[in-house]
Amino acid sequence: MVARLREAALVAIAMVAEDERQIVGHVVLSRLAAQVDDRFVRALALAPMAVRLDRQRRGVGTRLLATALERCRVDGAEAIFVLGHPAYYARFGFAAGVTAKITAPFAGPNFMALELMPGSLTGVAGKVVYPAAFDLADLTRGAPAPA
Numbered sequence: 001m002v003a004r005l006r007e008a009a010l011v012a013i014a015m016v017a018e019d020e021r022q023i024v025g026h027v028v029l030s031r032l033a034a035q036v037d038d039r040f041v042r043a044l045a046l047a048p049m050a051v052r053l054d055r056q057r058r059g060v061g062t063r064l065l066a067t068a069l070e071r072c073r074v075d076g077a078e079a080i081f082v083l084g085h086p087a088y089y090a091r092f093g094f095a096a097g098v099t100a101k102i103t104a105p106f107a108g109p110n111f112m113a114l115e116l117m118p119g120s121l122t123g124v125a126g127k128v129v130y131p132a133a134f135d136l137a138d139l140t141r142g143a144p145a146p147a
Contacts, residue, residue, distance in 0.1 A: 001047070001048055001133065001134065001135065002014075002028055002048065004132075004133035004134075004135070005028065005030045005133045005134075007133070008131060008132075008133045010030040010031050010131060010133055011028060011029075011030050012029050012030055012031050012044055012072075012075070012077070013027075013028070013029040013044070013068055013071050013072060013075070014026070014027070014028045014029075015027050015064060015067060015068050015071075016064075017051070017060050017063065017064045019055070019060075023052075024051065024052045024055040024060055025049075025050060025051035025052065025055065025060045025061055025064050026048075026049070026050060026064075027046070027048075027049040027064050027065060027068045028046075028047065028048055028049070029044040029045065029046050029068060029072060029077075029080065030044060030045050030047075030131075030133075031043075031044060031045075032044055032045040032081060032128055032129075032130065032131075033128065033129040033131075034079065034081070034102075034126065034127070034128045034129075035126060035127050035128075036102075036120070036121055036122070036123035036125070036126035037123040037124055037125065037126070039123070041078050041079055041120050041121065041126075042076060042077050042078040042079075043077070043078060043079045043080065043081060043128065044072060044077050044079075044080045044081070045080070045081050045082070045130065045134070046065075046068075046080050046081065046082040046084075047082065047083065047134070049061065049064070049065065049084075051064070061088075062091075065092060066092070069092060069114070069116075072116060073116050077116050078115070078116055078117040078120035079113055079114065079115050079116060079117070079120045079121050080094075080113065080114045080116065081099070081104070081111070081112070081113045081128055082094055082111075082112050082113070082114075083106050083110055083111055083112075084110060084112070085110070086109050086110060086112065089112055089114075090112075092114065093114045094112035094113065094114045095112055095113070095114075096108065096109045096110070096111060096112050098112065098113040098114070098115060098121050099111050099112060099113045099121075101123070101124065101125050101126055102121065102125075102126040102127065102128055103125070103126065103127040103128070104127070104128045104130070105130060
C-alpha cells in the first residue's frame, strides 16, 4: 500500500521509529478527499501503521503516532480518518461518533476520525473518498471485526 500511495503522490507524512539503527515502527498519513456539506476538509487517512512484534506494548506506537499527529497539526490538517481498534485510537482522541454522518466505504465503531480543527467535520452530511491506492478490497478483508 505504501508504494501505491507514493506512486500516486498521496503521502503527506511518513515517519519511522528506530532503535539501534533498525526500523521498529512506521506510520503513513496520506491525503484524503473529504467534504462536509459544501465545504472541503483538509483530511488525511492514517494507514498503514505498524510496530515490529518484538517492540509492541513498549510505547513505540504511542510515541510515533503522537509525533505524527503533532506534525499533522503543524501542517494544517483539519481531520484524520482511521480504520482500526477503537480502544487504541480513542486514547489519541479518535471517535466513531464523529464519522456517523460521513459517507465512506467503512462504518461502525472501527471507522473513526479525529478533528484537529474543532468543528471541521460538523455538518449535516459528509463524504470521504479513498483513492485506488488503498485497494479497499484488501482493507475490508483485513478490517477488525465490529465490536
